[in-house]
Amino acid sequence: MAVAKSPEAEAVSRRGLLVGGVAALATGVVGAAGGYQARRFRERMITPAADSATSEFRRHAAAIRATQSRQTVEDVVALRRKYQDPIFGKARVWDMIEKLGMCVDASDDSLMCTSQLLHVQQVLEAMERDGVQDRDLFLVALLHDIGKVMLLTNAAPEHVVGYISPLGEPSHGIGLENVIFQFGHDEFIYSRIKDLVPERVAWTVRYHSAMVDTLRPYCNEQDLAHLDGCLAVFQPFDLCHKSYRHLPHVDMAKYRALIEDTFPQPILF
Numbered sequence: 001m002a003v004a005k006s007p008e009a010e011a012v013s014r015r016g017l018l019v020g021g022v023a024a025l026a027t028g029v030v031g032a033a034g035g036y037q038a039r040r041f042r043e044r045m046i047t048p049a050a051d052s053a054t055s056e057f058r059r060h061a062a063a064i065r066a067t068q069s070r071q072t073v074e075d076v077v078a079l080r081r082k083y084q085d086p087i088f089g090k091a092r093v094w095d096m097i098e099k100l101g102m103c104v105d106a107s108d109d110s111l112m113c114t115s116q117l118l119h120v121q122q123v124l125e126a127m128e129r130d131g132v133q134d135r136d137l138f139l140v141a142l143l144h145d146i147g148k149v150m151l152l153t154n155a156a157p158e159h160v161v162g163y164i165s166p167l168g169e170p171s172h173g174i175g176l177e178n179v180i181f182q183f184g185h186d187e188f189i190y191s192r193i194k195d196l197v198p199e200r201v202a203w204t205v206r207y208h209s210a211m212v213d214t215l216r217p218y219c220n221e222q223d224l225a226h227l228d229g230c231l232a233v234f235q236p237f238d239l240c241h242k243s244y245r246h247l248p249h250v251d252m253a254k255y256r257a258l259i260e261d262t263f264p265q266p267i268l269f
């Protein structure tokens, strides 16, 4: 004799069939035909979709970089003026570092959708692995990309991310202070921390998105000391350890202590 099921039991039973069916399809346990279907499922649904998402990300990233590279001196002046006022108000530097967990650099197809916080952790891990001991270099690693929190205020990505290079025609040896670069997260965070950290840390944060060889011709003596003593050491860690598949393991409590020690008070962001 058939036993009538309650509506809830029917629903659970239907859901069980559905979930079981999909799981069986995906793991290829529905017999010979099911194995074929599972393969087709993976081929048609997973691989091409992932490939097209990757291509789409790369296209979008290239478009942002192209737009950013077209910034003019007038754009830079306007952006510096716009961002001289606080956009977050007073905040603890550590809290801003944690906000990087919500930031993705859409122009960076080495990291894809990896958060900027994970990127910073990848840099720290690589520095530890290489035996770096210089406190200033760890400070640079923790601070260099904080400016990307601008993305959380709906700033246009081309005003925040991308590489920077000199605009116009500066003279050799003029000193980087007298050279205008594209505006971005570097200049933003430099303007917030420059009076609170050692000069070489602030300098390196300010120019970290420029290639060392692009900067060198325009450096004065002081610039060269920072370039060779700090940026040239830091930049390979920043650029060569990006991965959207590697989960870094670092003791963030230790780095929090370093930041709290450097910035005992909240600062204006």
Ligand SMILES: [Fe+2]
Binding pocket: 144, 145, 185, 208, 209
């Ligand atoms: Fe950066």
Ligand SMILES: [Fe+2]
Binding pocket: 119, 144, 145, 238
């Ligand atoms: Fe970075």
